Amino acid sequence: FKQLMMSGGLDRIFEIGPIFRAEEHDTRKHLNEATSIDIEASYIDNEDVMVILENLIKHVYSTVAEKGSKYLGTLGVELAIPKTPFRRITYDEAIKIARDNGEKIEWGDDLSTESEHSIGKTIGEHYFITDWPTKIKPFYAMPYENKPEICRAFDMMHPRMELSSGAQRVHSYELLRQRIKDQGLNPDGFEFYLKAFRYGMPPHSGWGVGAERLLMTMLGIENIREVVLFPRDRKRLSP
Numbered sequence: 001f002k003q004l005m006m007s008g009g010l011d012r013i014f015e016i017g018p019i020f021r022a023e024e025h026d027t028r029k030h031l032n033e034a035t036s037i038d039i040e041a042s043y044i045d046n047e048d049v050m051v052i053l054e055n056l057i058k059h060v061y062s063t064v065a066e067k068g069s070k071y072l073g074t075l076g077v078e079l080a081i082p083k084t085p086f087r088r089i090t091y092d093e094a095i096k097i098a099r100d101n102g103e104k105i106e107w108g109d110d111l112s113t114e115s116e117h118s119i120g121k122t123i124g125e126h127y128f129i130t131d132w133p134t135k136i137k138p139f140y141a142m143p144y145e146n147k148p149e150i151c152r153a154f155d156m157m158h159p160r161m162e163l164s165s166g167a168q169r170v171h172s173y174e175l176l177r178q179r180i181k182d183q184g185l186n187p188d189g190f191e192f193y194l195k196a197f198r199y200g201m202p203p204h205s206g207w208g209v210g211a212e213r214l215l216m217t218m219l220g221i222e223n224i225r226e227v228v229l230f231p232r233d234r235k236r237l238s239p
Contacts, residue, residue: 007196012039029161030224031231036208042202045205053164053207120160132150137153139182142171154167161217164208165208171203
């Protein structure tokens with residue numbers, strides 16, 4: 001829906017709102033209902049929105065450290081303000097780090113929790129993983145023209161886990177239809193979405209950050225359910 005707004009002339013979108021997912025994972029970092037901080041903007045690329053994201057994270061840490069010092073003291077938390085710019089590594093470099101640390105992972109695999117931890121321990125700070133294999137990212141991530149097996153997608157990582165995913169989006173109607181087919185989906189089921197691209201869509205990029213994961217990693221909490229009053233997961237729907 002953020003992308004649809006780009007076609008309607010609203011070229012900069014910022015949103016904080018609930019998200020609902022048919023989440024298959026039952027772990028300490030997954031919820032089926034969460035709060036997402038999102039942006040989408042026209043005429044900027046993946047690197048531009050990465051800069052916005054890292055500056056947002058630094059601002060959040062700085063503001064919480066300044067205005068919430070009393071509460072941080074109660075929790076026994078001393079915030080280390082992230083330094084910008086965050087380090088950038090490519091997917092290929094991430095795979096090499098994981099393998100060098102003894103993880104078994106093949107090119108084209110998504111990163112397991114163990115691989116994320118392994119890479120995070122090596123990096124030791126917030127960082128980006130860029131240039132992902134196109135086949136493991138959503139169909140709307142823009143492939144590189146000269147290397148279509150790689151796309152302009154990124155994940156923003158805390159040493160413990162992924163905090164955000166984003167990308168420069170596909171804005172070509174024909175390419176988007178083909179990308180949907182490439183992922184084994186039927187374009188007819190996306191007609192409401194594709195219709196917005198048929199008569200022209202500006203180049204655009206965006207990302208989303210899970211507020212609960214951000215708070216969890218900021219405070220050093222081990223279980224995401226401890227930063228939500230009424231967590232919703234695969235086994236808990238009420239209260």
